[in-house]
Amino acid sequence: MTELKGATAAAGSPAAAVAPSSSRSVRPGRLRRPGRQATELIVLLGPALVLFAVFVLLPICIAAYYGMFNWTGYGPLSDFTGVHNYKLVLQDPVFRSSLLHNLIIAVLSLLIQLPISIAIALLLNRKMRGGSFLRMAVFAPYVVSQATTAVLWLLLLQPDGFVDQLLKAVGLGGLVQQWLANPTSVLYTMFVVLTWQFIGFGVILLLAGLQGIPAELREAAAIDGASSWQTTRRITLPLLGPTIRIWIFLSMIGSLQVFDLVWIMTLGGPANASSTMVTYMIFFGFHSLEFGYGSAAAVILFVISFVLAFLYQRFVLRRDTDGALTRAVG
Amino acid sequence: MTGVAAAVETTGRPAAPAAPAGRRSRRFRPTTPVSYLVALVIVAITLVPMLYVIVGGFRTTAQLNVAPTGLPHPWVWQNYKAILTSATFWQNLGNSALIAIVVTALAVGLGSMASFALARYHFPGREAWYLLFAVGLLFPANVASLPVYFLDKQIHLLDNWLGVALPEAAFSLPITIIILRPFMRAVPGELEDAAVVDGASRLTFFLKILIPLSRPAMLTVAVLAFVTSWNAYLLPLLIFTTPSHYTLPLGVATFQSTYSQDTASVFAFTALSMLPAIAFFVLAQRRIVGGLSGLAGSVKG
Numbered sequence: 090m091t092e093l094k095g096a097t098a099a100a101g102s103p104a105a106a107v108a109p110s111s112s113r114s115v116r117p118g119r120l121r122r123p124g125r126q127a128t129e130l131i132v133l134l135g136p137a138l139v140l141f142a143v144f145v146l147l148p149i150c151i152a153a154y155y156g157m158f159n160w161t162g163y164g165p166l167s168d169f170t171g172v173h174n175y176k177l178v179l180q181d182p183v184f185r186s187s188l189l190h191n192l193i194i195a196v197l198s199l200l201i202q203l204p205i206s207i208a209i210a211l212l213l214n215r216k217m218r219g220g221s222f223l224r225m226a227v228f229a230p231y232v233v234s235q236a237t238t239a240v241l242w243l244l245l246l247q248p249d250g251f252v253d254q255l256l257k258a259v260g261l262g263g264l265v266q267q268w269l270a271n272p273t274s275v276l277y278t279m280f281v282v283l284t285w286q287f288i289g290f291g292v293i294l295l296l297a298g299l300q301g302i303p304a305e306l307r308e309a310a311a312i313d314g315a316s317s318w319q320t321t322r323r324i325t326l327p328l329l330g331p332t333i334r335i336w337i338f339l340s341m342i343g344s345l346q347v348f349d350l351v352w353i354m355t356l357g358g359p360a361n362a363s364s365t366m367v368t369y370m371i372f373f374g375f376h377s378l379e380f381g382y383g384s385a386a387a388v389i390l391f392v393i394s395f396v397l398a399f400l401y402q403r404f405v406l407r408r409d410t411d412g413a414l415t416r417a418v419g
Numbered sequence: 420m421t422g423v424a425a426a427v428e429t430t431g432r433p434a435a436p437a438a439p440a441g442r443r444s445r446r447f448r449p450t451t452p453v454s455y456l457v458a459l460v461i462v463a464i465t466l467v468p469m470l471y472v473i474v475g476g477f478r479t480t481a482q483l484n485v486a487p488t489g490l491p492h493p494w495v496w497q498n499y500k501a502i503l504t505s506a507t508f509w510q511n512l513g514n515s516a517l518i519a520i521v522v523t524a525l526a527v528g529l530g531s532m533a534s535f536a537l538a539r540y541h542f543p544g545r546e547a548w549y550l551l552f553a554v555g556l557l558f559p560a561n562v563a564s565l566p567v568y569f570l571d572k573q574i575h576l577l578d579n580w581l582g583v584a585l586p587e588a589a590f591s592l593p594i595t596i597i598i599l600r601p602f603m604r605a606v607p608g609e610l611e612d613a614a615v616v617d618g619a620s621r622l623t624f625f626l627k628i629l630i631p632l633s634r635p636a637m638l639t640v641a642v643l644a645f646v647t648s649w650n651a652y653l654l655p656l657l658i659f660t661t662p663s664h665y666t667l668p669l670g671v672a673t674f675q676s677t678y679s680q681d682t683a684s685v686f687a688f689t690a691l692s693m694l695p696a697i698a699f700f701v702l703a704q705r706r707i708v709g710g711l712s713g714l715a716g717s718v719k720g
Contacts, residue, residue: 126540126542129536129540129621129622130536130540130542132532133532133533133535133536133540134532134533134536134537134548136529136532136533137529137530137532137533137552137592137596138533138548140525140529140585140588140589140592141551141552141555141589141592143570143585143589144567144570144585144586144588144589144590145555145558145563145586145589145590145592147570148563148566148567148569148570148586149558149563149566151566151569151570151573152565152566152569155569162572209461212454212457212458215454217454217455217458218455219458222462223458223461223462225700225701225704226461226462226465226466227461227462227465228700229465229466229469229697229700230465230469232646232696232697232699232700233469233650233693233696233697234649234650234651234652234667234668234671234692234696235650235652235668236650236652236668236669236671236672237667237668237671237689237692237693237696239672240671240672240675240685240689241468241469241472241689241693242468243675244472244475244682244685244686244689245468245471245472247487249487250487251468251471251487251488254487254488255488285464285465285468288465289465342557342559345559345562346559346560346561346562348561348652348653349652349653349668352652352653353652353672353675366562367561367562367564367653370562370565371564371565371653371657374565375565375568375657380569383565384565384566384569386565387562387563387565387566390562391558391562391563394557394558394559394562395557395558398557399557402557
């Protein structure tokens with residue numbers, strides 16, 4: 090936190106220099122009526138601050154406290170167990186495999202979704218008939234809720250259903266299996282559905298990034314005799330770096346909180362083969378009425394997500410962004 | 420990844436309307452037939468699953484069981500009719516709309532007030548307050564769901580739409596403030612000086628000048644808040660116990676598990692639940708894409 094603040098303060102000065110006139114205009118008012126500004130600030134900032142403190146900050150504090158009790162949700166918190174619940178969660182092999190599943194999804198996203206998104210974005214960035222329709226088609230799955238997507242794919246993946254018949258029709262019948270009941274492949278089925286839903290998000294993001302690259306650069310390279318592949322490889326992709334790094338950040342946060350799709354399609358099963366950290370928390374904390382245990386799990390998830398997001402923010406994104414958290418203020 | 424996540428690092432400068440069409444002159448390469456083939460495959464992969472479910476809703480369960488991939492023969496309207504004339508679908512839709520509208524109003528209303536204070540007032544600790552909100556972005560809403568459930572239980576908001584709407588609005592505040600504040604900062608101080616000379620108070624300046632000028636950014640954050648709330652599943656799942664309170668995502672999942680034998684109806688219900696989101700997307704497309712472009716355009720290339 091202190092590091093964050095330090096970085097903020099450092100970035101504060103150039104920002105102030107950008108808008109000197111605005112600060113001049115403010116000061117006389119404040120000097121004339123010191124009480125007025127305080128009242129205005131309370132009116133403006135107060136409501137958001139209260140809402141944020143009560144519904145974002147307070148819950149995690151409550152969870153950290155509940156996590157220290159053995160508690161089923163009824164009666165007083167009397168059975169104090171200290172860090173016992175926290176230890177149990179961290180030692181539970183099911184929790185560890187759930188965390189591993191989240192990491193597998195994150196890594197696969199990077200290795201598979203990212204290259205596909207880049208390829209589609211490069212394709213869509215060309216002039217072609219029906220380009221705007223194509224963009225909308227690619228983006229459509231992203232706007233449908235994950236819950237609806239889950240039910241949609243439950244229907245498609247029914248035994249001998251659409252997917253199975255399609256595979257048989259194109260001669261890939263050997264691949265057909267119990268997509269959601271086979272413990273060794275269920276996680277990958279989930280990943281394919283996640284990819285179907287989220288690829289459009291990456292494409293739109295990368296397309297926007299591509300449009301920020303000056304056309305002259307590519308044209309100059311082409312005039313100098315660079316092939317299309319060379320310009321893409323040496324000019325477009327490096328300039329797309331910042332957008333790619335933001336995509337990775339968003340994808341990472343998304344991978345850590347996968348829930349809806351898995352819960353509706355498999356409840357994390359069979360035999361926890363598709364469980365994620367959040368399905369673990371809901372299954373063992375909420376449904377089993379082990380609220381103290383669930384609270385401990387929530388706090389651990391919070392710490393894991395926060396630390397990963399913060400580190401990435403600090404060490405990877407920092408150099409790219411104007412408005413990054415670690416530099417605050419634009 | 421959720422909609423909220425969608426715009427993390429926004430922009431130091433008042434962003435970036437979707438890139439101007441003129442810049443597209445860079446597309447100087449002719450497009451080959453292979454490109455069209457690839458494009459066709461991509462469209463097929465994204466749209467066919469949706470079309471399959473929409474068309475499947477026009478078949479009977481018997482038809483679906485006999486030939487899962489066939490076309491309707493004959494086309495039956497019964498599945499769609501039954502759902503559109505029953506209370507469940509409309510209740511789910513109404514609940515989702517109510518919650519999403521309240522969430523959007525709260526997030527944009529309170530968020531813009533806070534952004535104004537954080538952008539154009541000078542007071543000790545301002546950056547620390549900003550950072551407090553900004554850090555909320557690193558806290559994924561799904562991870563917070565169980566803690567929020569405990570809080571709602573304490574303050575008697577379980578099975579109450581406010582118990583969903585208030586936390587969702589609170590979780591939308593970070594992204595709202597992160598997007599709006601730089602926008603409001605970038606409005607030239609001369610405008611504010613001029614308003615003050617003309618006798619306007621700072622609040623008048625906020626309402627009459629700053630908000631209209633920030634309209635593109637306000638629309639972007641409104642769309643983000645609305646879509647995130649509309650698609651939320653986990654928090655409503657924990658908070659609501661009465662089926663008539665369910666939102667649409669919860670309703671779809673419940674319908675599927677309750678009527679799993681009546682496959683044709685599940686097809687129809689799923690298809691109907693996709694339509695509002697897709698219609699909204701077609702209408703708000705420029706805003707959604709513009710928001711993402713602003714996000715990508717904000718980074719230093």
